[in-house]
Amino acid sequence: MTAHPDHVVEVTAVYVGQPRIIGxxxxxxxxxxxxxxxxxxxxxxxxxxxxAGDRQADLSVHGGRDMxxxxxPTEHYPAWRQDGFDVDVxxxxxxxxxxxxxxxxxxxxxxxxxxPAVVQVSQPRAPCFKLALHAGRGDIGPRMIATGRTGWYxxxxxxxxxxxxxxxxxxxxxxxxxxxxxxxxxxxxGRDGGGRRRGDDAxxxxxxxxxxxxxxxxxxxxxxxxxxxxxxAGARR
Numbered sequence: 001m002t003a004h005p006d007h008v009v010e011v012t013a014v015y016v017g018q019p020r021i022i023g024x025x026x027x028x029x030x031x032x033x034x035x036x037x038x039x040x041x042x043x044x045x046x047x048x049x050x051x052a053g054d055r056q057a058d059l060s061v062h063g064g065r066d067m068x069x070x071x072x073p074t075e076h077y078p079a080w081r082q083d084g085f086d087v088d089v090x091x092x093x094x095x096x097x098x099x100x101x102x103x104x105x106x107x108x109x110x111x112x113x114x115x116p117a118v119v120q121v122s123q124p125r126a127p128c129f130k131l132a133l134h135a136g137r138g139d140i141g142p143r144m145i146a147t148g149r150t151g152w153y154x155x156x157x158x159x160x161x162x163x164x165x166x167x168x169x170x171x172x173x174x175x176x177x178x179x180x181x182x183x184x185x186x187x188x189x190g191r192d193g194g195g196r197r198r199g200d201d202a203x204x205x206x207x208x209x210x211x212x213x214x215x216x217x218x219x220x221x222x223x224x225x226x227x228x229x230x231x232x233a234g235a236r237r
Contacts, residue, residue: 001111007170009100011114012074012165015090016054017229031057031128041163044115046162049155051095065155066122071096072151073103079088079149085140093134093152098168103148103180109219111172116160118171123221124184125150130221145188152180177217178210178216186210187227208232 017036056063072094111119127141169221186207
């Protein structure tokens with residue numbers, strides 16, 4: 001890990017929400033906390049698994065130590081609107097709107113200081129059907145996959161009372177770890193929406209190298225390890 005204390009980006013807003021019914025699928029009500037409200041207070045308590053006032057509906061696939069806080073770059077919203085999606089900052093279920101960096105710059109395992117708290121990048125977001133229900137667009141998940149505009153999750157290393165606006169400072173980085181964009185892309189077999197051709201040996205080697213770098217990182221979320229191990233095993237057959 002190397003220190004990068006001069007790399008500072010900005011928290012522009014913080015959002016929290018409680019589970020509620022967001023629609024029906026096959027006749028069954030679907031509950032989610034993806035719809036969140038902006039925190040108007042200047043600070044908020046950050047615990048090991050949640051911001052104060054924030055909860056998840058299904059803890060089998062959301063929440064927990066590796067998915068305590070969801071971060072999304074403000075830079076992506078103009079592109080979403082240009083693509084025809086009626087979404088504004090805070091509208092994709094994020095807890096933290098962050099300006100000044102994206103998935104291409106942020107790396108797995110990055111340690112950031114947020115006020116007195118310390119947080120670490122653990123995994124990209126993988127969109128699920130609840131995003132489509134929330135947005136009212138069945139194509140929003142595939143578009144997120146195609147563009148890599150996914151955001152990322154943080155685990156909390158040191159909890160504290162954090163500001164809802166202000167600096168977010170990179171403290172430590174593993175320069176060998178893949179970027180969030182690289183990790184997301186290799187999981188969904190494509191980059192920049194263009195995909196990969198079967199039999200492209202150079203592309204396959206690049207993907208294999210990303211998988212190895214991710215699996216070497218102790219910061220990788222436990223839920224992602226079997227997926228990446230399966231991807232590695234498949235590539236070796």
